[in-house]
Amino acid sequence: MVASPFQEVQFPTNISYGAVGGPGFHTTVLTLASGFERRNIDWSLARAQYDVAHGVKTQDDLNALIQFFMARNGKAYGFRFQDWTDYTIPDAVDPGDSAPTVPVMFTTVGAGPGTFQIVKVYSDVGNTYTRIITKPQEGTVTVYNNGIITADWTCDYTTGIITLGETTYSTTGHAISVSCQFDVPVRFDIDQMKTSINDYNNFSWGQIPLVEVRIASGDG
Secondary structure, three states: OOOOOEEEEEOOHHHHOOOEEEEEOOEEEEEOOOOOEEEEEOOOOOEEEEEOHHHOOOHHHHHHHHHHHHHOOOOOOEEEEOOOOOOEEOOOOOOOOOOOOOOEEEEEEOOOOOEEEOEEEEEOOOOEEEEEOOOEOOOOOEEEEOOEEEOOEEEEOOOOEEEEOHHHHOOEEEEEEEEEEEOEEEEEOOOOOOEEEEEOOEEEEOOOEEEEOOOOOOOO
């Protein structure tokens, strides 16, 4: 039996709040005889990994995790995961701080297809990294046309692709930007549960690893 690659269900957010981990890269470093280095970027895109064991604090948490794990058949099915350290466009701010500027993502050129991928851009003076956002959260997406909220769009929440309405994309000079919350597509990186019940409402589960999965067109 071949499993469907992804299910549009979100991992319990109260457990993901205690997760340890984040995005990572793969770089090969070769140290030469002279002491200089040559570095090869093996992955052009980051891949996140998490351990959610620290988020399990109560018996209710454990029950919810077991149910979620069993329903995913271990590694078989991918799912949505909210990384509380980075889940908003633009970056979340502390209460009382001024709201950050929503970055321009797309400029219409007229008579085009009117579709674009939601991305998040990380940049400083040294480099820019563009992250593809495939799992925006329903009810959180706002689209701006020249800085003004517009309703002339639709969103595919399984791919993160925005389709502009004809009124917007048929004319030129529109700077389109998006704000939203988003999930990371992940799967369990274990097929075997290793839970230890030490006493009533006292349990442990050493590691509960999750790993990000790539979402290709048609995966859903």
